[in-house]
Amino acid sequence: MQYIDNDMDDLFKKAGENYPLNIDGADWNAVQAKLSDTSDRGPIYPVKKNNRNYLWLLLLLFVPLFFVINTSKKENIKNATGTTPLIEGGNRMADNAVEVPVAGNDEKGSGQLPLSTALNERHAVIKNQADPLNKKENDLNDQKKKLNKENNYVIDNISDDEDHASAPDSKKIAKNNQPGGNVPSRRNNFLHDKNKKSTDNKNIKTSGGKNTAIENANLNESLTEDNILPAANEPIPVDSTTTIKQPKLSGAVSIINTNIDSIKDVSNTDAGTKTDSAKKSESRNKQKRNSDSKRGIYYGIVAGPDVSTIKSQQVRNAGYTIGGIIGYRINRHFAIESGALWDRKKYYTDGEYFDKTGTNIPPSVKVLFLNGNCNMFEFPLAVRYDLNMKKNSFFATMGLTSYIMKKENYDYGADNNGMYYESSRSYRNSGNKLFSNLQLSAGYNFKVSRKLDVRIEPYIKMPVKNIGIGNMPISSKGIYFGIIRNIK
Amino acid sequence: MENLRNIIDACVLNNAACQKTVYERFYGYSLKIVFRYIYRYDRAVDVVNDGFVKIFKNMYRFTSDDAISVEQRFMGWIKKIMVNSAIDELRKNNMIAEIGGIPEHVWDVQDKGPQPDQSLLYKELVAVVKQLPPSYRAVFNMIVIDGMSHHEVADHLGISVGTSKSNLSRARTLLQKHIKDMEASEICSI
Numbered sequence: 001m002q003y004i005d006n007d008m009d010d011l012f013k014k015a016g017e018n019y020p021l022n023i024d025g026a027d028w029n030a031v032q033a034k035l036s037d038t039s040d041r042g043p044i045y046p047v048k049k050n051n052r053n054y055l056w057l058l059l060l061l062f063v064p065l066f067f068v069i070n071t072s073k074k075e076n077i078k079n080a081t082g083t084t085p086l087i088e089g090g091n092r093m094a095d096n097a098v099e100v101p102v103a104g105n106d107e108k109g110s111g112q113l114p115l116s117t118a119l120n121e122r123h124a125v126i127k128n129q130a131d132p133l134n135k136k137e138n139d140l141n142d143q144k145k146k147l148n149k150e151n152n153y154v155i156d157n158i159s160d161d162e163d164h165a166s167a168p169d170s171k172k173i174a175k176n177n178q179p180g181g182n183v184p185s186r187r188n189n190f191l192h193d194k195n196k197k198s199t200d201n202k203n204i205k206t207s208g209g210k211n212t213a214i215e216n217a218n219l220n221e222s223l224t225e226d227n228i229l230p231a232a233n234e235p236i237p238v239d240s241t242t243t244i245k246q247p248k249l250s251g252a253v254s255i256i257n258t259n260i261d262s263i264k265d266v267s268n269t270d271a272g273t274k275t276d277s278a279k280k281s282e283s284r285n286k287q288k289r290n291s292d293s294k295r296g297i298y299y300g301i302v303a304g305p306d307v308s309t310i311k312s313q314q315v316r317n318a319g320y321t322i323g324g325i326i327g328y329r330i331n332r333h334f335a336i337e338s339g340a341l342w343d344r345k346k347y348y349t350d351g352e353y354f355d356k357t358g359t360n361i362p363p364s365v366k367v368l369f370l371n372g373n374c375n376m377f378e379f380p381l382a383v384r385y386d387l388n389m390k391k392n393s394f395f396a397t398m399g400l401t402s403y404i405m406k407k408e409n410y411d412y413g414a415d416n417n418g419m420y421y422e423s424s425r426s427y428r429n430s431g432n433k434l435f436s437n438l439q440l441s442a443g444y445n446f447k448v449s450r451k452l453d454v455r456i457e458p459y460i461k462m463p464v465k466n467i468g469i470g471n472m473p474i475s476s477k478g479i480y481f482g483i484i485r486n487i488k
Numbered sequence: 489m490e491n492l493r494n495i496i497d498a499c500v501l502n503n504a505a506c507q508k509t510v511y512e513r514f515y516g517y518s519l520k521i522v523f524r525y526i527y528r529y530d531r532a533v534d535v536v537n538d539g540f541v542k543i544f545k546n547m548y549r550f551t552s553d554d555a556i557s558v559e560q561r562f563m564g565w566i567k568k569i570m571v572n573s574a575i576d577e578l579r580k581n582n583m584i585a586e587i588g589g590i591p592e593h594v595w596d597v598q599d600k601g602p603q604p605d606q607s608l609l610y611k612e613l614v615a616v617v618k619q620l621p622p623s624y625r626a627v628f629n630m631i632v633i634d635g636m637s638h639h640e641v642a643d644h645l646g647i648s649v650g651t652s653k654s655n656l657s658r659a660r661t662l663l664q665k666h667i668k669d670m671e672a673s674e675i676c677s678i
Contacts, residue, residue: 008663008664009632011613012617012628012632012663013632013633013635014610015609015610015613015614015617016524016614016617016629016632016633017520018606018607018610019520019607019610019611019613020595020608020610020611021516021520021523021594021595021596022593022594022595022596023515023516023519023520023596025533026511026512026515026516027537028508028511028512030537031511031540031541032507032508034537034538034541035541035545360639360643360648360649361643362637362640362643365643415549416568416640420546420549420569421568421569421572421644422572423572423575423643423644423645423646424579424646425643425646
């Protein structure tokens with residue numbers, strides 16, 4: 001035991017080299033068997049493989065493109081068919097039915113084209129259509145006949161009851177009513193009358209002083225706006241034989257004139273005579289309202305597989321990404337997104353792409369290959385563009401991601417002075433990189449409910465800066481599956 | 489040493505006879521290295537066999553221009569591979585300490601060495617080293633017996649240099665304590 005006090009290390013060194021050990025257990029057959037087993041698989045030294053099993057994920061990036069092209073084609077076809085005449089076919093019934101109110105423009109306000117004329121023009125078109133349209137036509141024709149009959153009755157009464165002074169006026173009314181034959185609505189009736197306003201006024205002025213103050217007062221009471229403009233379902237007012245009497249006409253005309261003016265203003269804006277500026281402002285307002293309604297915050301969770309490579313080398317394992325995102329929708333198309341994601345990336349690289357400056361690997365050791373994985377936080381900041389804001393829509397995002405590296409684990413093979421060996425190392429908090437990857441993605445958004453969306457988003461992340469303890473250019477591909485909730 | 493050079497060249501060409509020659513010639517040397525790290529003898533034998541498989545598969549990597557030092561260099565190369573294989577085995581078991589004693593049959597007490605007493609002493613010392621916790625044992629073996637630097641140990645074990653130094657210091661303390669206990673027991677027995 002005297003050696004221990006003198007030089008303990010030297011003693012243990014000698015002991016380790018010369019200690020008595022039974023070495024009879026050599027079994028060459030076992031070694032040979034293992035050699036033959038591994039000889040088929042080639043050398044133990046790792047062989048580079050071009051394992052591109054996960055590259056099919058890139059094809060998913062083309063899926064949105066396909067749908068966009070398909071959708072635009074459908075829209076083109078729809079637009080093309082939408083401009084064709086109404087008689088195109090029975091399957092266009094719904095669209096044609098919607099277009100029928102075009103005739104109603106005349107009904108509403110212009111007064112230039114009575115409904116009967118419009119109906120006559122449309123008659124040839126409509127008569128070949130299916131039942132709903134024919135029914136509507138028949139109703140309008142019935143109404144037309146009824147109005148003709150009533151107008152004739154009014155004219156007859158006037159001509160019978162009034163004196164000769166009113167005769168020209170009555171005739172004028174009858175004459176004016178005759179060509180159209182019918183007045184489809186009260187508003188149109190007044191507009192129709194307005195066209196004759198000048199002649200009517202003249203005739204009324206020449207009718208003498210039969211108008212009294214009391215009659216005017218009665219007339220003012222009876223011709224309130226409600227009376228003049230009844231509900232649309234009420235019968236046409238000209239059927240009243242008592243209201244249209246010669247003595248009351250002068251008082252009525254002034255009221256009618258003012259009402260006509262107001263109606264004219266209303267009709268000018270409501271009906272087909274809208275000006276372009278009005279239309280533009282209206283569409284602008286509509287767009288503004290739409291964009292206002294789309295503006296808002298949304299948040300959600302995303303998760304998905306992550307396939308990372310370094311310089312397009314082989315992929316041996318897939319990692320994953322999970323985390324939360326939050327976004328602000330600026331308008332119908334644009335939104336800004338950010339979030340916090342937890343990544344576990346797995347990658348393989350040759351030693352040449354691994355910078356061992358920051359590691360404790362001795363300079364004499366040449367790293368041949370590394371199998372690495374890392375855990376890190378990822379903070380994306382991206383701009384999202386929605387192709388449309390329909391129920392389900394495609395979108396694309398572009399942005400930059402920042403990383404906070406938490407842990408890196410490496411199993412590596414190295415060459416140390418001609419000797420091959422394998423080892424492993426771990427590094428913690430090896431660095432943060434701001435905006436180190438460029439992220440591009442395109443995906444599809446399914447609207448599950450009013451506030452809940454589900455999205456599928458294939459992505460690709462390209463390195464802008466090298467990351468990790470080894471300063472490696474890690475690129476990633478994968479798909480996010482997300483559930484998004486809209487706050488508004 | 490030209491013979492060894494030729495044998496190695498033949499091993500590169502997967503000559504089974506030459507491989508067997510190398511195996512039988514360096515098996516004892518390798519087992520003595522590995523058994524210091526691996527507590528169980530049978531596992532140490534398996535690790536040695538695995539190490540030789542690695543050697544034969546990577547024999548083309550061994551280069552030595554100086555014919556005189558071929559054997560020394562080759563033994564050094566074998567030692568590194570065996571140490572790495574042993575460390576891999578320890579890591580596979582998460583450096584967990586094993587319990588149970590070392591059977592006597594693993595020792596070759598009838599050593600033909602010039603100093604039988606010294607052999608017994610060496611056996612006792614190695615047995616004490618094997619009693620150390622695996623992490624301390626590995627560091628002590630690598631630095632004190634196999635002559636590696638702290639940097640190399642840190643690289644091989646995946647620990648920091650500071651941890652390596654700390655483990656070595658604790659290993660030494662434990663060994664000193666063991667030896668003192670052994671001395672005390674010998675005195676008591678007398």
